[in-house]
Amino acid sequence: MLNIAARPREASGLSRRSFLTAGLAAGGGLLLSLTLPKFVGAALAADGPFAPDAFIRIGTDGAVTLVMPQVEMGQGTYTSLPMLIAEELEVDLAQVRLEHAPPDDKLYGNPLIGFQVTGGSTSIRAFYEPLREAGASARSMLVAAAAQMWGVDPASCQASKGLVSHAASGRQAGYGSLAEQAAAIPVPKKVALKPVDRFTLIGTPAKRLDAAGKVNGTATYGIDVKLPGMKIATVAACPVFGGKLKSVDDAEALAVKGVRQVVKIEDAVAVVADHMGAAKKGLAALKIEWDEGPNAKLSTDELVRQMEAAAAGPGVDDKKVGDVEAAEHAAAQTVKAVYQMPFLAHTTMEPLNCTVHVRPDACEVWVGSQVLSRAQATAAEVTGLPPEKVTVHNHLLGGGFGRRLEIDSVTQAVKIARQVDGPVKVVWTREEDVQHDIYRPYYYDQLSAGLDAQGKVTSFRHRVVGSSILARWAPPAFKDGLDSDAVEGAAGPYGFANLHVDYVRHMLPEGFATGWWRGVGITHNAFMVEGFIDEVAAAAKADPVAFRRDLLSNDARARGVLDLAAREAGWGTAMPARSGRGVSLLLGFGTYMAQVAEVTIAKDGTVKVPRIVCAVDCGIVVNPDTVKAQVQGGIVYGLSAALYGQITLKDGRVEQSNFDNYQALRIDEMPRVEVHIVPSREAPGGIGEPSTSGIAPAVVNAVFAATGQRLRQLPIDPDRLKGA
Amino acid sequence: MGVMLKINGESHEVDVDDDTPLLWVLRDVLGMTGTKFGCGAALCGACTVHLDGAPIRSCITTVDSIGDSAITTIEAIGASPAGRQVQQAWLDLEVVQCGYCQSGQIMSATALVADNKAPSDADIDNAMSGNICRCGTYARIREAVKHAAAAHAGEAK
Known part of the structure; x- marks a missing residue:
C-alpha cells in the first residue's frame, strides 16, 4: 500500500542521528496526510528508529518509508526512484511508503544541478548511484545487526524481501525487529553495488506507486489543500508585462456574496473569498486601472x-x-x-496555485513545486523571516513541464497572504496562467x-x-x-x-x-x-x-x-x-x-x-x-x-x-x-x-x-x- | 436561503449565489477535491461529473440549473459497476501520469462504458475528445476504455 505523506521540515545540516530525532520531535501533529489518512497514525508511531540516511526510515514494525528527493509530476519518478532503493535494500516495492522531501538543498539537492530541483530529465541520472548506495548501505547495516545478534559472519547472511536470514541455522529476522540494532551499526563508508545482471527490479515493468489515488480522486495536489479557516483567492496581474496597479474600485466586488477582502499588491489585485466561484465573480466586478508602463506597445x-x-x-x-x-x-x-x-506557454493541467499562512513568527506554504528550496527562500524574503521559520509542504504536481521550476506564483501568493488573516489559497484562472506564464x-x-x-x-x-x-x-x-x-x-x-x-x-x-x-x-x-x-x-x-x-x-x-x-x-x-x-x-x-x-x-x-x-x-x-x-x-x-x-x-x-x-x-x-x-x-x-x-x-x-x-x-x- | 444538491446519494444544502458553478461548491464548499479545475470554460473536461448519469462540465453548470438531478463525482464513481471497471482498467493499463485530468477522464469514460458495450474508436473519440491530458496518456486511455467496456459487458451477462 502506498502512502504519500508530507514530512515536517527538518533543519539542514543535522547529523544522520539528529535528523531522525528532529524528525520525531517535530512530527507530532504536523504530519499531513496526502492520500490515505488511515495509515498516517500508525506510520507516525512507527517512525524510525532506523534512519541511516535522508532517504530511508525503517520502523520497528518493519514499515519502510522512502523520502523522495525528486518531485512527482507524472514522469514516474515516485516509482523509479523507489525501485533504485528497493533493488539494493531488498524490500518489496509494494510495501514502501513514500514521502515528499522537505526543502533542503543539503540533504535533497540534485547532484547533477547542485540544488533541490527536478528538471532536465535528470532524476535517474542524478540519483542512480546515490539511491542504490543508500539502499545497499542500509541493507548492509541490517545484515550486520542480524549477524551480530546471531554471532555469525555477516557474509553468511542473506537479505531478501525485508528479511535477513542465515541459511546454515535457519534463523531469520524481519527488518523491523532489526531496526534498533541496525541504528547502532556505523554507516559503511563504501558498499558494493549489485552488478547489472543481478538486478531483479531494475529493468522490470513496475506498477506505478502513485496510481491508486489518481483514479479515485484522493491524490492530493497543491490545489487540493484544505485547512481550517482557509480562504480562496484569485488574482489579476497587470495584463501588460512589467506594468503596475494604479487604482482599483472594489465596491462591487466586495458586495458579491462570499467575497471577504480585496488585496492590492504592486502589480496585481486579488479577491479573497469563501470559494473560487465568489472570488472569480468578485474579480470580474473590480474596476481596475493599470499603469501599463514601458511595454504598453510591445508586440511579437x-x-x-x-x-x-x-x-x-x-x-x-x-x-x-x-x-x-x-x-x-x-x-x-x-x-x-x-x-x-x-514563444510557448506550458499550460499544466493543474493551474498555478499556492496556499500560504503568514503568522508574525512563521510562514507555512503548501504548493507543488519543482524547486522547493527556492519556494522556501522566496517566502522567507517576502516575509522577512529566516528560512528555518518557513515550512514548505510539497505535493503531487498536476504537470510541471518547467512551469513549476519558477517561483513567481509563490512570491505573489506570499505577498497576498501577508495581508490576509489566516491561510489563503491563491489559485490562478486558466486565463491568468496563459497570459502570465514564463514562456x-x-x-x-x-x-x-x-x-x-x-x-x-x-x-x-x-x-x-x-x-x-x-x-x-x-x-x-x-x-x-x-x-x-x-x-x-x-x-x-x-x-x-x-x-x-x-x-x-x-x-x-x-x-x-x-x-x-x-x-x-x-x-x-x-x-x-x-x-x-x-x-x-x-x-x-x-x-x-x-x-x-x-x-x-x-x-x-x-x-x-x-x-x-x-x-x-x-x-x-x-x-x-x-x-x-x-x-x-x-x-x-x-x-x-x-x-x-x-x-x-x-x-x-x-x-x-x-x-x-x-x-x-x-x-x-x-x-x-x-x-x-x-x-x-x-x-x-x-x-x-x-x-x-x-x-x-x-x-x-x-x-x-x-x-x-x-x-x-x-x-x-x-x-x-x-x-x-x-x-x-x-x-x-x-x-x-x-x-x-x-x-x-x-x-x-x-x-x-x-x-x-x-x-x-x-x-x-x-x-x-x-x-x- | 440555500440551494439543495443531491451529491453521491446525499443531500447538501449550500449557501452560495444561484449562479455559482457546481465545481466550486464541490471543491471549496464541500471539500470534495477529486473533481478538478482546469479551464473554467468547458474546454478541458477536468471538472467532469455526472448529472443523472450523463457527463457534464461542472465548471459551467450553475447550481440553480441542477434541481433534483443526482450528481455523481469521482469520489463515488467506483460504486457503479462501470465506474469500478473503468478505474480497474486505468490501473491495469497504467494510464496515469501526473493524474490531474484523470478524474474527468474517468467520469467521461464511465458514462461511455455504462451504455456502450463495445465502443469503437469513433465512439471513444466522440466521448473523450472533450478531455485534455497534457501528459499525453491518450493511447492508454483508449485501450483502457476498451478493456473496461469488455469487462463491464462480461459482468452484465
Whole structure:
C-alpha cells in the first residue's frame, strides 16, 4: 500500500542521528496526510528508529518509508526512484511508503544541478548511484545487526524481501525487529553495488506507486489543500508585462456574496473569498486601472525584428572546429536557412496555485513545486523571516513541464497572504496562467552548410538567437555571454569536420521573462538542426536516413536508433499521395532517439499524424513501462506545440487565453506511437524530454516528403499546405 | 436561503449565489477535491461529473440549473459497476501520469462504458475528445476504455 505523506521540515545540516530525532520531535501533529489518512497514525508511531540516511526510515514494525528527493509530476519518478532503493535494500516495492522531501538543498539537492530541483530529465541520472548506495548501505547495516545478534559472519547472511536470514541455522529476522540494532551499526563508508545482471527490479515493468489515488480522486495536489479557516483567492496581474496597479474600485466586488477582502499588491489585485466561484465573480466586478508602463506597445513582431537585427551582429562562440570559412569558400554548394520557434506557454493541467499562512513568527506554504528550496527562500524574503521559520509542504504536481521550476506564483501568493488573516489559497484562472506564464523563448536561428561536389557536408554553422533563460534562472551558470542551454545540441549528434556554433542573446524588455519548457535546449535545437539537415540532404539529393547515417561516422548508438526506427517504420516504402514520412535524430539528456513520423495532408492544409515510430537508447532502463509512457506523452506535448502552440503579444498583452486559442492535442488526434527500446548497459539517460524534442522536426520533414513544402517556422501553418 | 444538491446519494444544502458553478461548491464548499479545475470554460473536461448519469462540465453548470438531478463525482464513481471497471482498467493499463485530468477522464469514460458495450474508436473519440491530458496518456486511455467496456459487458451477462 502506498502512502504519500508530507514530512515536517527538518533543519539542514543535522547529523544522520539528529535528523531522525528532529524528525520525531517535530512530527507530532504536523504530519499531513496526502492520500490515505488511515495509515498516517500508525506510520507516525512507527517512525524510525532506523534512519541511516535522508532517504530511508525503517520502523520497528518493519514499515519502510522512502523520502523522495525528486518531485512527482507524472514522469514516474515516485516509482523509479523507489525501485533504485528497493533493488539494493531488498524490500518489496509494494510495501514502501513514500514521502515528499522537505526543502533542503543539503540533504535533497540534485547532484547533477547542485540544488533541490527536478528538471532536465535528470532524476535517474542524478540519483542512480546515490539511491542504490543508500539502499545497499542500509541493507548492509541490517545484515550486520542480524549477524551480530546471531554471532555469525555477516557474509553468511542473506537479505531478501525485508528479511535477513542465515541459511546454515535457519534463523531469520524481519527488518523491523532489526531496526534498533541496525541504528547502532556505523554507516559503511563504501558498499558494493549489485552488478547489472543481478538486478531483479531494475529493468522490470513496475506498477506505478502513485496510481491508486489518481483514479479515485484522493491524490492530493497543491490545489487540493484544505485547512481550517482557509480562504480562496484569485488574482489579476497587470495584463501588460512589467506594468503596475494604479487604482482599483472594489465596491462591487466586495458586495458579491462570499467575497471577504480585496488585496492590492504592486502589480496585481486579488479577491479573497469563501470559494473560487465568489472570488472569480468578485474579480470580474473590480474596476481596475493599470499603469501599463514601458511595454504598453510591445508586440511579437517587434521582438522578432529585434532578433533579426541582433542576428546580424556579433555572437559569442560556443564551438569552433576546423576552418569553416575555408570550407565554405571551397564548397560546391551552400545551403542557408533561418528557422524560427515561437514563444510557448506550458499550460499544466493543474493551474498555478499556492496556499500560504503568514503568522508574525512563521510562514507555512503548501504548493507543488519543482524547486522547493527556492519556494522556501522566496517566502522567507517576502516575509522577512529566516528560512528555518518557513515550512514548505510539497505535493503531487498536476504537470510541471518547467512551469513549476519558477517561483513567481509563490512570491505573489506570499505577498497576498501577508495581508490576509489566516491561510489563503491563491489559485490562478486558466486565463491568468496563459497570459502570465514564463514562456519558452522565441528563437530566430541562422544555419548554413557547405557541400562538396559529391554532396558531402564540408562545413556547418549554427547561430542561435534568443533570450537567455540561464542568465535569469541561474546567473552564475551564464558565463561570458554564452547560454549553454540555448546551444545544447546545436550541432546535433553529428561529427562535422568544420563547425561553428555561436550564440546571440536577445535582451527581453523588463517584466517579460522566458523559462524552461519540456525538452529545454534540445527541443529548440533538435527542431533547428533536424529540419535543416533534412534540407541539406535534399540539396545533396540524398535519402534523409542515409544522409544522416553518413554524418554519424562511428557513433554506433546513434546509428543503432536511426536504423531501428527506419526499419520498423518501413522507411523507403511507398506512401499514398499527400502523405509522407520524416525522420529526426537526436542525442540529448544522455539518450539517443530517432523518430519517424507519418503525416497526411488534407486539401485544406490540415496535417494529420497517424503514426510515429520511435527508437530509443537510454542506456540502462529502470522501468521500461515508464520509458514507453514518457515517450508517448512527450510526443503529445511536442506535437501539440508543433501543430498549434504559439504565444503572441500585441499591445504588451498575450493574445491567447485558454484551451480554445492555445490548443492541446486531443484523443482523436493521437497518433499510434510505437516505441522500440534498445537493450543497453550504458549509463542511464533521461527520458522525460527527448521525445518532445524529436517530434516537431520529424513531422515537418514528413510534411516536406508529402508536399515539397519546407516549414522552417512553428507552429505548422496549414495555409501553406493547401492543395489539390 | 440555500440551494439543495443531491451529491453521491446525499443531500447538501449550500449557501452560495444561484449562479455559482457546481465545481466550486464541490471543491471549496464541500471539500470534495477529486473533481478538478482546469479551464473554467468547458474546454478541458477536468471538472467532469455526472448529472443523472450523463457527463457534464461542472465548471459551467450553475447550481440553480441542477434541481433534483443526482450528481455523481469521482469520489463515488467506483460504486457503479462501470465506474469500478473503468478505474480497474486505468490501473491495469497504467494510464496515469501526473493524474490531474484523470478524474474527468474517468467520469467521461464511465458514462461511455455504462451504455456502450463495445465502443469503437469513433465512439471513444466522440466521448473523450472533450478531455485534455497534457501528459499525453491518450493511447492508454483508449485501450483502457476498451478493456473496461469488455469487462463491464462480461459482468452484465
